[in-house]
Structure formats: structure tokens, C-alpha cells
Amino acid sequence: MASLEDLTTPALVVDGDTLEHNLTTMATALPGARCRPHIKAHKTTALAHRQRAIGHVGFTCATAREIIGLARAGLGDDLLLANEVLDSEQLAALAGVDGRVTIAVDSEVTADAAADAGIRECLVDVNVGMPRCGCLPEDAGRIADHARARGLDVRGVMGYEGHLVDMVDRAAREEQTAECMAHLARAHLAVGGDVISVGGTGTYDCNHFGTEIQAGSYALMDTHYARLPDLPFRRALFVLATVISVNQREGFAVANCGLKSLGMDHGTPEIDGATVWYCSDEHTVFSVGGELPNVGDRLRVWPAHIDPTIAYHEHMHVLVGEDVAETWTVDLRGW
Amino acid sequence: MASLEDLTTPALVVDGDTLEHNLTTMATALPGARCRPHIKAHKTTALAHRQRAIGHVGFTCATAREIIGLARAGLGDDLLLANEVLDSEQLAALAGVDGRVTIAVDSEVTADAAADAGIRECLVDVNVGMPRCGCLPEDAGRIADHARARGLDVRGVMGYEGHLVDMVDRAAREEQTAECMAHLARAHLAVGGDVISVGGTGTYDCNHFGTEIQAGSYALMDTHYARLPDLPFRRALFVLATVISVNQREGFAVANCGLKSLGMDHGTPEIDGATVWYCSDEHTVFSVGGELPNVGDRLRVWPAHIDPTIAYHEHMHVLVGEDVAETWTVDLRGW
Numbered sequence: 001m002a003s004l005e006d007l008t009t010p011a012l013v014v015d016g017d018t019l020e021h022n023l024t025t026m027a028t029a030l031p032g033a034r035c036r037p038h039i040k041a042h043k044t045t046a047l048a049h050r051q052r053a054i055g056h057v058g059f060t061c062a063t064a065r066e067i068i069g070l071a072r073a074g075l076g077d078d079l080l081l082a083n084e085v086l087d088s089e090q091l092a093a094l095a096g097v098d099g100r101v102t103i104a105v106d107s108e109v110t111a112d113a114a115a116d117a118g119i120r121e122c123l124v125d126v127n128v129g130m131p132r133c134g135c136l137p138e139d140a141g142r143i144a145d146h147a148r149a150r151g152l153d154v155r156g157v158m159g160y161e162g163h164l165v166d167m168v169d170r171a172a173r174e175e176q177t178a179e180c181m182a183h184l185a186r187a188h189l190a191v192g193g194d195v196i197s198v199g200g201t202g203t204y205d206c207n208h209f210g211t212e213i214q215a216g217s218y219a220l221m222d223t224h225y226a227r228l229p230d231l232p233f234r235r236a237l238f239v240l241a242t243v244i245s246v247n248q249r250e251g252f253a254v255a256n257c258g259l260k261s262l263g264m265d266h267g268t269p270e271i272d273g274a275t276v277w278y279c280s281d282e283h284t285v286f287s288v289g290g291e292l293p294n295v296g297d298r299l300r301v302w303p304a305h306i307d308p309t310i311a312y313h314e315h316m317h318v319l320v321g322e323d324v325a326e327t328w329t330v331d332l333r334g335w
Numbered sequence: 336m337a338s339l340e341d342l343t344t345p346a347l348v349v350d351g352d353t354l355e356h357n358l359t360t361m362a363t364a365l366p367g368a369r370c371r372p373h374i375k376a377h378k379t380t381a382l383a384h385r386q387r388a389i390g391h392v393g394f395t396c397a398t399a400r401e402i403i404g405l406a407r408a409g410l411g412d413d414l415l416l417a418n419e420v421l422d423s424e425q426l427a428a429l430a431g432v433d434g435r436v437t438i439a440v441d442s443e444v445t446a447d448a449a450a451d452a453g454i455r456e457c458l459v460d461v462n463v464g465m466p467r468c469g470c471l472p473e474d475a476g477r478i479a480d481h482a483r484a485r486g487l488d489v490r491g492v493m494g495y496e497g498h499l500v501d502m503v504d505r506a507a508r509e510e511q512t513a514e515c516m517a518h519l520a521r522a523h524l525a526v527g528g529d530v531i532s533v534g535g536t537g538t539y540d541c542n543h544f545g546t547e548i549q550a551g552s553y554a555l556m557d558t559h560y561a562r563l564p565d566l567p568f569r570r571a572l573f574v575l576a577t578v579i580s581v582n583q584r585e586g587f588a589v590a591n592c593g594l595k596s597l598g599m600d601h602g603t604p605e606i607d608g609a610t611v612w613y614c615s616d617e618h619t620v621f622s623v624g625g626e627l628p629n630v631g632d633r634l635r636v637w638p639a640h641i642d643p644t645i646a647y648h649e650h651m652h653v654l655v656g657e658d659v660a661e662t663w664t665v666d667l668r669g670w
Binding site for chain 1: 345375397419420421422467468585591595598599612614616631640669
């Protein structure tokens, strides 16, 4: 069995025990269909299988390719594309998968596109305060009526309080989530249906209104979510890198991972015991309080945001102890 | 022939005429071996073939995979891996390619690793002021001696003034580049060899010391480099996206490209005539001065930094007029 030392760097590595802790913690808090894991966070069918095995039947996706891949892998019991799609080829492919596909719509145009392509089920996506997709709450009933008139089965509503999920103060997060959900409740009254699909990792136990939580980051976590002191999930994913250069006079070292192995929208990654100066395409430059590492040393670089980090990698290696127990293909990248 | 309207979005699109302008401009200013195009910027063998066809014989690479891919494609006349590598498997693969491979070394350890793997040629990488790889100028001679004692042919020196290439003030850029090159000149005196490999797109005509310029961004450009008023290169690359949601009350619209189709280290992308609010995984939210676009409209999203943008995409489509004349595979991604 390979060890960490055998991996060519940069390499995406999952700590298997921590992943297990995170999956178990979520499945205990939100068992079965109460959690609809978001696949966009990891884009990896093998990890979705783990989430299915622990009881989560349905999945949330952000792209057509994620839906199609999961269905091909036999994970198509209840797939939600939590995003608006207008491309007729993609919609036709989604309508043809071997599985149950529900799609978000937030306008007559997106409902028409879904109906025209033969999609059978939808949720009405409602804006609950974050400036992104989702209709106004007062328009939700009209859009649901339109969708039903076009032959779609409207299963309920969706609303994502994404502007709150990373709020460090839990009391404020919980209170403001409740305010957002009041908008969604109003929309749901007009729309009807059994499904109220909401939330993310940061509100998994703050959102008391949804019937299901669309949490993705909880499985692997990142330094941005790790700032929330109340979350029981732990960082399970790092980029393994090699120190390729050390500058003793200036007091810094260089690891061989950078902008093409780390999503940067939430800032630079972290290295335990070090200060990261900056990243360039294939480099992370850092200093440490004490003695600098040696050329050839390996270290763990913790990404600030896992979603765009993982999307750069072809594989993730699963570590159990010091051994690489499995290597998973990040097979759901692209669109 | 497909048109822009036929592409599934998000899609990476190259304006063919602008690319041609950029390639011709560079090949006129720095013909043949005076420019050693940096492949990390585009990671696309088909585009490297265009750079070869216009006269550039050698290429700069940042990863083993870029070198190996170019050699396999018959572009291995003179390949420089402008980065330190310690992985013995990667080094052995590099030593075995059908082509000429030169590798950067900046320490005894990296020179030893190259020699042990059967690499035949190297450059001594010298730090000229940017905190990243490269030995101190005063250590360059010692490292060259060590490399030669280990059987490596030392072709010369390399020094990258990366902290200056995006300086808007041309006079300051040129002056400070000269100061950096004074360090490299000192190192070159001690090292010897014919090659002095330097620079980037921003200093392609400010660096008067190097024998060759490692420019990459010039071919496709981005909004960050486009801030430099003296550069004759024009933005040739955009992400084609579809408007999937419009919020008339709040005055914004949402395009279906985001953190997984755009490198974010240089900030948010630009949309002509619009203000970009932020990006999330699969969304770019923006407002416009006048009337908002319609759901279904397509638009061009200009990346702030092409290198980490292109690394997310499987293909780039080459536009001539309104037609997609070719689709290139971004085949050199990964490590």
C-alpha cells in the first residue's frame, strides 16, 4: 500500500478518519433524507457512495454533469439540480437519465425550458436575501402555477441563505436564518408541495424550517468554515506539497502547490505553524516562527475553500493512518 | 460550423483574430528563440503549435506534465522546466522524453535530484528580488560548480522579475527590471553559459539583459495585464456565460459561470458595461447602468487571471467572426 511519501505532489489528500467523523456526525444530526448532501463540494462519485451508504438517499447538484454522473453510478434515487438551466441539450440529457431528477426554476422562462425538454419535476427557487438566483417570494405562486400549467410537478420550494452560512456568531446566524425562512414560508404557502430545501453546512442545525438541508462542505471542511466555533465538523482535506526551495537569508520557504491546486476566493491557504505570504501558479511562499523546513520536506496545505480547490484535481487520495487506502477520481468536474 | 450560440455554457472562448494579433506582435518584437513562450498560461498543445509555427522553437513549462505533453506532440526541440522538481518519478519521466529538457535548479539538493534521475541540462535559477524560488546571486557559482561536478551541463541562468511584470508605470518597471538584472548579471558571471532566461509579458520589451523572455500571458491576456497601458497585446480570452436569473427589484442579474470557471486570485472578472458584484461556485452576479439583460442572453466574462482560469476548463473554442472554427483540448492540466 502506498504511503504519503509515495505520492507525487501536489496531491489532494483526505484524512479518512476525519471524513468518517464528519459523515457520522451529520448522519446522526440529520439522518436519511433530512440531509441532501451537495455534490458540488467534492464532485466525486466515490464519496457520494459513502454518503449514500450512511443513509442519505437524495443529492443536491450544481451542474448537469454532476446529476448525470450520479445517475450513471446508481445514485439517482432523488437528484436535485439546485440551479437554473436553460441549455436545451443539457436539459434533454437530464430528462433522459435513469433516475429521478428535480430542477430549480425561478422564472417562467426557466420553467418553460425545463418543460420543453421533458423534465418532469421542479422546485420553485426563492430568493431569501442573498443576491443570486431565486424569484421574489411574492412571485413564487405565479411561477408554480405556470410550471404546473406546463405539466411540471412542483414538489415545493428551495431557498438558500448563503449570505449567512459563514457568519461566525451563531446566535445572529440562527436569528437571521429564521428571518430568511419567513420569506420562504410565505412562498411555500403559495406554492405548496412537500419539499422545503434549504441551508448549508453553516446552518445545518440553525435552520429549523426546511424539510431538508443542502450541506456540502461538512464532509471535508476548509479553513473558512473552520472559523465557525460551533460546527462539529473538522478539516479533512489538504493539499500535500513538497518544499522545493528555502531562502535562509530572507526567511521563507516555497512549497510546490499554488493557484492551480487551490481555490483562492476565500484567500490564501493555511499551513500549520506557518504564515503564508502568497501563492503563485505552482508555488506557496511561507515563513515559520522557528527553523525553516528543509528542501524535500513535505507539508500539509489547508485550503480556504474546498469547492474550487477540488475542481482543479483529478484525484483525491484517502489516508488511513499513514497509508493511502484508496484513490478516488474527481469524476464530476466540468459542466 | 458551430456558432457561439451553439456552445454549452460556461465555455472558454478565444477570439481568433485577437490571438493572431498577439502572436504576430510578439513574434515581430521577439522573433524565434528570443521568446520562449510559457506554456503554463494556456496548457494547450494546439496553441503551442501555433507559437511554434510563428517561429518560437523553445518553450517554458511549469510542470512535468507540460514538458511531457509538448515532447509527445513533437514540440520537444528545447523545453525548459522553469521550476524546481524533487520527485524522482517525475524527474525520471522528464529524463526519458523524446526531446531536449533543461531544468531549473537553485540548490545542491535540486541539482542532485536532477542528476540522479539522468537529467542532462540545467539552468541555475537565481532570486532577483521576488520572494520565491531561486538561489542568492552569490551562491549561483557554487551551485553551478556542484551541478557540473554531478555531470549536468549548466546552460546558464534564469531569473524572474515577477514582482515587476504587472507594474503599471512603465518607467519604474523598466528601471527596477534593470536593477534586478544587475543581480542576475553577477550570478551569470559566476555561472557562465549561453542562456539568460528572464521576464514575462509585462517586461517583454523592458528587459534588455536576457537572451530570451519567458512570456506566457501575451497570447491570450487578461484584465490584470490589460491595466498596463503600454502593452500592445489585447484580451483574447473570455468565458461565455448565459444569464439564468434576473432580479428586477434589486437590480442585478446572474450569469452561469463562477469560481469553478474563473481563477480568482486577481479578483473578480469583468463584464463590459457591468459591475460585477461577486462570484460563487457556478454564478457571477452583476448589475448594469441601464436595462438589465434578459434570462437566456449570453455574455462575455473577462477573467482577471488567465492561468488559473484555463486550468479549470477541458476545452477552449476558437472563434473566427461568429463561428467556432476549432475546439482545442486543454490537454496539459494537472502535474
